[in-house]
Amino acid sequence: MTMAPANGGTPRPTAGGGADPEKLLSPVLSAFWDQPRSWTLDTYLRHEGYAGARKALAMTPDDVIAYVKDSGLRGRGGAGFPTGMKWQFIPQGDGKPHYLVVNADESEPGTCKDIPLLFANPHSLIEGMLIACYAIRSSHAFIYLRGETVPVLRRLHEAVREAYAAGYLGRDILGSGLDLDIIVHAGAGAYICGEETALLDSLEGRRGQPRLRPPFPAVAGLYACPTVVNNVESIASVPAILNRGKEWFRSMGSEKSPGFTLYSLSGHVAGPGQYEAPLGVTLRQLLDISGGMRPGHRLKFWTPGGSSTPLLTEEHLDVPLDYEAVGAAGSMLGTKALQCFDETTCVVRAVTRWTEFYAHESCGKCTPCREGTYWLVQLLRDIEAGRGRMTDLDKLADIADNINGKSFCALGDGAASPIFSSLKYFRAEYEQHIKGKGCPFDPAKSTAWADGNHQEVTA
Template identity: 65%
Template sequence: MTQPRREVLQKLTPVLTKRWLSPDAWKIGTYERLDGYAALRKALDVHPDDLIQLIKDSGLRGRGGAGFPTGLKWGFIPQGDGKPHYLVINADEGEPGTCKDLPLMTYDPHSLIEGAIIASYAIRANRAFIYIRGEAVHAARRLRNAVEEAKAKGYLGTNILGSGFDLELVVHSGAGAYICGEETALLDSLEGFRGQPRLRPPFPAVAGLYASPTVVNNVGTIASVPYIVLGGPDWWKSMGTEKSSGPMIYSLSGRIANPGQYECGLGITLRELIELAGGMKPGHNLKFWTPGGSSTPLLTAEHIDTPMDFEGVAAAGSILGTTAMQIFSDQDCPVYSTWRWLEFYHHESCGKCTPCREGNYWMVRTYRRILSGEGTYKDLDTLQDTADNIFGRSFCGLGDGAATPVMSTLKFFRQDYLDYIEGRTAPRLSAKALVGAH
């Protein structure tokens, strides 16, 4: 393990993670001692429209993958329409490799709650929901306890801190379906229906939860709000880059010495992040990696100096996504890794649209054939053609997420496929894997 240089260590910017190691960080007493709910008191003295402008001025962009400007999204909510408004926080973190929201909710739940109250006040919502993965039992328990603590202190409920603003915050556990991470499927699930994506338009800002104006934001996005209110837009923009402002929690896993969460300003490079994580494991050299989870196109060792912000990753041909950076070495097989991801997407497909439902089924069968030593050159054309027909043609982004690792490994690591087909690489699966690809 190598020690990071001082100039690289200085790139760590603990903002959202600054309380994680504090004793009893999840309790309201600790949170209040460390400036907790000070931003709420300040926000309640400001007009809601001015709060939205503050978030716009900060340049905060969504931390859930798309990077859409948060203040702009809040501004889409129509005012004076006579309908109830809702805030929904997407805490359904379920993509392989993604692990930034769960520790935030576990160790600092009050930052999410405070951000939810401020955001609800800004969009004039009197009811908010945190939709969390059903498997995240411990984090959900922490959140529910934190909600009760906030109610007892007058931060939630009626007439919050004497402001006349009322808010009910509900923590809702899903049933473990990955598709419910898609915002409209999440809304259907909240309403008690099967979680499947909706046709858009109308968009949630016009007709979301219960056909009313709704803002759907990621955990990291909402948890950033109190810090912006306290520190101001200029302080927030002092971190990150001109178009990608603020810090980001990068989740590093795989063949590195110290996997974990590293919070740095947007724009740090993978080389620097690996150095912060103690370097690659002994005997391993970087071969490929995901910049934003398994649903983003793979990048290679040649992209190690790519700025990890929305523009830099896009210029390299991928997506920043959830900043779930899975690091693979020269001892890992890109063909086998892609098959494992496809098994996940095939299992989690809701089945609503034909490209995703049928395409994933056939790609899984094709990968099993290649990895069993039964592959042919035609299989590579089949994979490329199937991925091309899924990408951009499925009802939601899950289909695109399944197709991108296939397309990127065929682009960068075609030789690895040929090694299986031509017998230079021993089969990874037995012939039994070809039977019943369900």
């Protein structure tokens, strides 16, 4: 069994540990990332490529939607909304063009699954798009890719070219009567364009800003026509479901969160990378097979789905990583970006850097996010530098509360999440910065070390 590294290159063997990797890992999307030229059509066809599409094209579009819905596949982009249900929302017989838009604008700090997937296995996405477009009666689809990832952009263009040449795209695909064109669009590099309606505005040539909803994209999306917006991993998972069966898919994971998924393990760990496993595994299990935290250190806090999800601590190591269990623990599974931080990490510093990112990436459309993230950064910088006051902690929570749930999109909620959760679990560390007039993790900037009120840190 192998696991794939974060850059989508050659996998390395799993490390030893308490869990049996043969039973824990379930490579499907990453099954042949280690094969020579894994991104080519020839390699993909040797691994049952486009078999799922052939089965789908032999069904009616409505049956394909029902099949994906019955499989229980949930969106892998963060919210976990049922994929088949999203397809079902597209009105039929309305006389309008229907569009599929794949969100490949992966920008969440810590998230690194879609880019390596596209780099190593782009045809899984193209086949999934073929199936999805057949189901929603669409003849035009778009891949909105983060523009800085030029090597991935080139591979996607080549994969689309191969698919056209082999008859998997274009006119009358596989004799089914389906016509499909795919356009690969490179975004200009804005985090906000990962929000589906801002992405649609950007795709139409406008400034990427969230739209007021309703109407929702399923009714008035791209060019005011019914549109499905799905994450890369969500669409790339569809071919295996059609090919191997919905019962096979539901045999993995939990009842409400079935199937396999990519977990992105990063941070202070011995073996960072992509671990494809059923939903419901725990961080402890993933650390067991990856070699654990870096030698000589222990876990302090971690994020289950990138920096926009409330952080968790060592006490949550055994929380099943599915949508329901992580939600019950007070966080969100999100994009399954497991960022692990050891005891040498200053929580205040980490949260400050995240908040600076959100303030920089805010589109400025709504006041709570535009003004709130700015003031959060000012307060956090003062606290980190030892210039804060105890009243600033309540002010932080108050400003975060005025952002959370009150902005146009989820960027505001994401900015507030690290604030709330870090104050919940590490308020004493914030107080150390204030009382010690600086960071207790930096002896040169804090008087807290003089009275022993510190935590020993090793490099």
